[in-house]
Amino acid sequence: MTDAAQAKAATLMEALPYLQRYAGRTFVVKYGGHAMGDEDAATAFARDVVLLKQVGIDPVVVHGGGPQIGAMLERLGHESEFIDGLRVTDATTAEIAEMVLSGGINKAIVARIQQEGGKAVGLSGKDGRLVQARKLERTRRDPDSAIEQVIDLGFVGEPETIDTAIIATARDAGMIPVIAPVAAGADGKTYNINADTMAGAIAGALGAARLLLLTDVAGVQDKSGTLIPELSADDIARLTEDGTISGGMIPKLETCVSAVEAGCEAAVVLDGRVQHAMLLEFFTETGVGTLVRAER
Numbered sequence: 001m002t003d004a005a006q007a008k009a010a011t012l013m014e015a016l017p018y019l020q021r022y023a024g025r026t027f028v029v030k031y032g033g034h035a036m037g038d039e040d041a042a043t044a045f046a047r048d049v050v051l052l053k054q055v056g057i058d059p060v061v062v063h064g065g066g067p068q069i070g071a072m073l074e075r076l077g078h079e080s081e082f083i084d085g086l087r088v089t090d091a092t093t094a095e096i097a098e099m100v101l102s103g104g105i106n107k108a109i110v111a112r113i114q115q116e117g118g119k120a121v122g123l124s125g126k127d128g129r130l131v132q133a134r135k136l137e138r139t140r141r142d143p144d145s146a147i148e149q150v151i152d153l154g155f156v157g158e159p160e161t162i163d164t165a166i167i168a169t170a171r172d173a174g175m176i177p178v179i180a181p182v183a184a185g186a187d188g189k190t191y192n193i194n195a196d197t198m199a200g201a202i203a204g205a206l207g208a209a210r211l212l213l214l215t216d217v218a219g220v221q222d223k224s225g226t227l228i229p230e231l232s233a234d235d236i237a238r239l240t241e242d243g244t245i246s247g248g249m250i251p252k253l254e255t256c257v258s259a260v261e262a263g264c265e266a267a268v269v270l271d272g273r274v275q276h277a278m279l280l281e282f283f284t285e286t287g288v289g290t291l292v293r294a295e296r
């Protein structure tokens with residue numbers, strides 16, 4: 001046997017304990033707009049997801065598409081603004097976000113997974129009442145007066161109730177659910193939900209083994225740019241307060257904390273631009289990225 005063949009066999013054997021540990025468990029993977037990158041990266045992502053399903057793990061994909069929504073808004077001449085990593089969403093923006101997320105990106109991911117040999121089903125929070133949204137109430141402390149101010153983000157929602165029955169149905173039919181972060185409220189209106197928030201809520205409700213947040217950085221970095229391998233909820237609060245964690249990383253880490261509090265075993269922020277980052281996370285002892293675990 002050649003050395004290359006031996007190395008392949010050794011790699012497969014190394015994966016065995018992890019395959020045994022995770023068989024039948026659910027992994028929620030948040031695939032961010034920035035992580036979608038180029039064709040090769042998107043194909044590698046789809047292949048990883050198909051491989052996980054093939055070896056008996058249940059991947060659930062929740063995708064974003066912030067940059068793509070931004071590009072469409074710009075083409076249509078509709079301005080948008082972010083506050084603490086969340087897009088202020090008027091009725092027109094909500095309509096465009098749904099079009100881009102549910103109509104465009106969702107179907108592209110489903111198609112790619114199927115091209116790589118998997119079976120996928122595209123959903124949003126609206127399908128099978130997977131998620132019912134409520135308007136997100138956000139406050140911010142005024143640095144001068146220290147008074148909490150209410151910020152109106154318009155049709156930005158957060159999951160209020162989650163019914164995972166449709167995910168179980170898809171799983172039992174051998175399908176990989178691909179979920180867009182859009183949901184209806186009790187008022188029947190469409191709400192735009194940050195994709196990290198959506199993924200975290202679903203991971204918590206499913207009691208997932210892992211929530212993986214794929215993004216465009218290696219993980220959470222300290223002020224000198226060094227990767228932080230593990231963070232507690234207290235660390236996250238402190239680093240947000242001192243500005244180390246900012247922008248889109250704020251909802252990402254809030255999500256990690258709420259997911260593990262709700263029953264997900266651990267959440268990881270990792271670099272989706274690195275090919276097969278997901279497999280490296282699952283099938284190696286140390287993993288990659290920044291881990292947030294439930295407090296013991």
Ligand SMILES: Nc1ncnc2c1ncn2[C@@H]1O[C@H](COP(=O)(O)OP(=O)(O)O)[C@@H](O)[C@H]1O
Pocket residue numbers: 032033034035064066085214215216217219220221222244245246247248249250252
């Ligand atoms: N401490 C930090 N470590 C790493 N990235 C950070 C940090 N604070 C803020 N960020 C920013 O958060 C971004 C990831 O969030 P976001 O752009 O919303 O990604 P995505 O579109 O993948 O959800 C990074 O590209 C980086 O600019």
Ligand SMILES: CC(=O)N[C@@H](CCC(=O)OP(=O)(O)O)C(=O)O
Pocket residue numbers: 031032033034063064065066067069085086087088089097156157181192193194195196248
């Ligand atoms: C409320 C809010 O901010 N919604 C996001 C939804 C998409 C998203 O979260 O995409 P990424 O994961 O690629 O950033 C938005 O409108 O951009």
